[in-house]
Amino acid sequence: MGKTQSIGPDSLLARWTAQQPIEKVYVQFDNKRYAPGQTIWFKAYLTSLQLPSTLSKNFYLDFHDANGKLVEHISAPIVSGVALGNWVVPDKFSGETVTVLGYTNWMRNFDSAFYFKRTLTILSSLTNTQKSATVLPTTTVQFLPEGGNAITGIPCNMAFKAVNQNGLPASISGTIKNKAGEEITNFSSSHHGMGTFQYLPQTGETYTAYWNDQLGNDHQTLLPAAEPVGVNLILHPGSLERNFEINRSAEVPEAWKKITVLVQANGEVLFKAVANLSTKTAIRSKIPVMQFPSGVAQLTLFDANNKPLCERLFFVNNEEYRLNAFVKTDTLNLEKRGKNVFEITVDDSTLSNLSLSITDGNVNGAVDDNILSSLLLTSDIKGHVHHPAYYFTSDADSLAKQLDLVMLTNGWRRYSWSTVLEEKLPKLKYLADSAYLSLYGKIDGLSESKIKKAELMNMILQSKDSSKSMIFLPIQPDGTFSQPNVILYDTTRIFYKLNAATLWAKNKVSIWNNLYTPDKNRMITNTHFNIDTAGNGILKFIAAEAKRLEQLKLETTLKEVVVKSKIKTPMQELDQKYASGLFSNDGIQFDLTQANEGGNTVLGYLQSRVAGLLINNPNSPDASATWRGSRTDFFLNEFQSDAQQIFNINMNDVAYIKVFRPPFFGSFGGGAGGAIAIYTKKGVDATKSIKGLDYLEWMGYSPRKEFYSPNYAEQQVGFNTADLRNTLLWMPWINTSINNQTIKVQFYNNDFSKSLHLVLEGMDNEGKLVHISKLLQ
Numbered sequence: 001m002g003k004t005q006s007i008g009p010d011s012l013l014a015r016w017t018a019q020q021p022i023e024k025v026y027v028q029f030d031n032k033r034y035a036p037g038q039t040i041w042f043k044a045y046l047t048s049l050q051l052p053s054t055l056s057k058n059f060y061l062d063f064h065d066a067n068g069k070l071v072e073h074i075s076a077p078i079v080s081g082v083a084l085g086n087w088v089v090p091d092k093f094s095g096e097t098v099t100v101l102g103y104t105n106w107m108r109n110f111d112s113a114f115y116f117k118r119t120l121t122i123l124s125s126l127t128n129t130q131k132s133a134t135v136l137p138t139t140t141v142q143f144l145p146e147g148g149n150a151i152t153g154i155p156c157n158m159a160f161k162a163v164n165q166n167g168l169p170a171s172i173s174g175t176i177k178n179k180a181g182e183e184i185t186n187f188s189s190s191h192h193g194m195g196t197f198q199y200l201p202q203t204g205e206t207y208t209a210y211w212n213d214q215l216g217n218d219h220q221t222l223l224p225a226a227e228p229v230g231v232n233l234i235l236h237p238g239s240l241e242r243n244f245e246i247n248r249s250a251e252v253p254e255a256w257k258k259i260t261v262l263v264q265a266n267g268e269v270l271f272k273a274v275a276n277l278s279t280k281t282a283i284r285s286k287i288p289v290m291q292f293p294s295g296v297a298q299l300t301l302f303d304a305n306n307k308p309l310c311e312r313l314f315f316v317n318n319e320e321y322r323l324n325a326f327v328k329t330d331t332l333n334l335e336k337r338g339k340n341v342f343e344i345t346v347d348d349s350t351l352s353n354l355s356l357s358i359t360d361g362n363v364n365g366a367v368d369d370n371i372l373s374s375l376l377l378t379s380d381i382k383g384h385v386h387h388p389a390y391y392f393t394s395d396a397d398s399l400a401k402q403l404d405l406v407m408l409t410n411g412w413r414r415y416s417w418s419t420v421l422e423e424k425l426p427k428l429k430y431l432a433d434s435a436y437l438s439l440y441g442k443i444d445g446l447s448e449s450k451i452k453k454a455e456l457m458n459m460i461l462q463s464k465d466s467s468k469s470m471i472f473l474p475i476q477p478d479g480t481f482s483q484p485n486v487i488l489y490d491t492t493r494i495f496y497k498l499n500a501a502t503l504w505a506k507n508k509v510s511i512w513n514n515l516y517t518p519d520k521n522r523m524i525t526n527t528h529f530n531i532d533t534a535g536n537g538i539l540k541f542i543a544a545e546a547k548r549l550e551q552l553k554l555e556t557t558l559k560e561v562v563v564k565s566k567i568k569t570p571m572q573e574l575d576q577k578y579a580s581g582l583f584s585n586d587g588i589q590f591d592l593t594q595a596n597e598g599g600n601t602v603l604g605y606l607q608s609r610v611a612g613l614l615i616n617n618p619n620s621p622d623a624s625a626t627w628r629g630s631r632t633d634f635f636l637n638e639f640q641s642d643a644q645q646i647f648n649i650n651m652n653d654v655a656y657i658k659v660f661r662p663p664f665f666g667s668f669g670g671g672a673g674g675a676i677a678i679y680t681k682k683g684v685d686a687t688k689s690i691k692g693l694d695y696l697e698w699m700g701y702s703p704r705k706e707f708y709s710p711n712y713a714e715q716q717v718g719f720n721t722a723d724l725r726n727t728l729l730w731m732p733w734i735n736t737s738i739n740n741q742t743i744k745v746q747f748y749n750n751d752f753s754k755s756l757h758l759v760l761e762g763m764d765n766e767g768k769l770v771h772i773s774k775l776l777q
Helices: 009-019 371-376 388-392 397-409 417-421 448-454 536-555 570-578 602-606 643-647 684-688
Strands: 024-029 039-048 058-065 070-077 082-088 097-103 116-122 140-145 156-163 173-178 183-188 194-199 207-212 218-222 231-235 242-248 258-265 268-276 282-287 295-302 308-316 325-331 339-346 352-360 439-443 456-462 468-474 480-483 491-498 509-513 588-591 613-616 624-627 633-636 639-641 654-660 675-680 694-699 727-736 742-748 756-764 769-776
Touching (some): 039 756, 070 082, 231 308, 308 417, 339 352, 339 727, 371 756, 468 480, 602 613, 602 654, 602 675
Antiparallel strands (some): 024 039, 058 097, 140 156, 156 194, 173 207, 207 218, 242 282, 258 268, 339 742, 456 491, 613 624, 654 675
16 A cells, blocks of 8 residues: 555645634533523633634524523624633523523534534422423434445444434344344444444345344344445554555446545545555555544545545544643632632643633532533534543543444534535635624715715713723715724613714614624424433522522611721722723733823833833834734723824823733733733713713623622621522633643632532643543542
8 A cells, every 4th residue: 555646635625624614612611500590601612623713703602492492692702712601591491401502603604513512401490390201212223334335245344323212322232134034143232322243245135133122122124235346444443553444346346446545634634545456355554543633533435536435434532632730629628618729730831721610519410521522522523422521531442442333323524525526615604703793883874075074983882881982983985884893791882973073863873793693583403301310409409598598688678787898909999990801800000090191102101111011112103012022912991902093092091001911811812912901081071971972772792790709708798698609619711821830729618518529621722622520528
């Protein structure tokens, strides 16, 4: 077997992948079961070509009830391949589950089977309900010859998969008989309803499986018919190398005697060779899988005319995807409101982005899938995989053989080779979101002369917290205006006026955004429900007790409340007033509320005040700043800006400047050079400026709130009520780097948990993944 030049399917596949790159998503939740009124916290991880995805800027998460009806649509910005958010389960939610779909606008171009999907339990009834009538399982089975073909006269490795009416595994056993009723071999499922058996198809024969389900019922299923002429493929187990066999019939078309062997994963060709079967009917060789990236790989045999003959999936597990992270328990205190301390350490020198959930250990056990099984396995195959996380619990040979059963019984469906070879690229209906939330608008009925006179649409954006920012948008000849990359959450009231002209009643102003909104009537089909009810009783008690205490609090009049808390410094109060989201993280702060810097510029003021920050031409509109050799980003009122805008700011209007050391994850692209955030003054002048102005309401990203974790070292209002938190800690944004490899985490227990379930997941900037699950008791 000899290597060939890069021609045919591999070059066509490379072209296909370049034009239609694959994007994957995994979502971590803080919990797997909730009650009405509780918050579902989530963090999404997106990859493309096994690196943090840069394809999309916006992420969408849909919640569907048990009937498949859409009940909530969430949108969130993607920063460095991750997105955060939350949803509060409505108090009157009546279903027992929600099915969650995670995707991007780009992913909508392809099969929705590759969206992230998870079903969460909702305990909508807090009292014990009668058990529903027992439904006896009905079992079906599929028989799938390895490589896709059974050929007469050539040994066949036949795989099978048995499932019940919900698509969940079912155990079966039986025998294979020929048309004369003679027993050829027997078989039984060995793992999650799957198994294999070998037999030799004979010319003129048909074969039938006689099998019994778990209830002892008899069934008959005809095996796939064997072809009289063809080629088959057998792939043997192995970790460093995978041996394979190619067998052909004695008489085959000439093109079938020269076979190209091609292995690809994620659209990248990993192996290509030619098998010459001109003078022989069988050949054996090996694939050096130790050089491949881990994940699902596709092995295909092509004839001399590049027609696919056989296909087989296999899984590569070289462990190179694992991020070297661990969690150390410093203090474990399971007493009522006991203080717990942990340390998270990442030994790799890369930038990592992690998320941590700690929940009650009796309510929440391990989930069926995780970041490893999702991004490396289920996101690449179509069809339900039962408990996919199981296949990443060890590197035992027995587990690898069980995973190979999954590969034999599931197909690759991201594209078909025939479509690739014919260069039939499907027309893309949806573009990738290349911009974050963006503001678009149009003024109807505005004359060309008035547009020239006005030039700008002046807008004041007022958020729900009454914070304001001002933008000035050029008006195009057709009356349109736009502002890309506006990071705003919830509903914003936008006050507007023309710069140097008046709007009349006929000049209708409309505004919209670029975010995808699904059809409210969209329905999905829910299958594969396998709800773990082990912790439901405890959570029902917690939720019912929480409701009782809430009602008691409403009926009670507090005559006196004593509040003792730490006094915030003026700088902390300033930061709380102006900074939000990622801009609330630690930075170098400058209070200019009382400063007199009218003759200076922002960058002129900062020059030589921040160690490591290099500023060039600070008093020029061409100014620039760098940190550690990378460009430093500028933000004005948390909108990304350029040097020209920063130069034009009157320093007497500046209230607060905050400088972030690199990396700053609030920047588009990761902020390798850090960031400078400038905040203009709020107050009476800003309030006066909107009086008498027309306004429109504009929806930004879905509202997002901060997770609350009580600090029982301080006395605060509410600490005298019962602590019934099921999620004790949710930290969705944990960053480590070579200079900050260890993060200390501390939190307080609730009033009842005697064991804790800890889950740490994440990804670094090289695409390495981590999943750590611990039960602490």
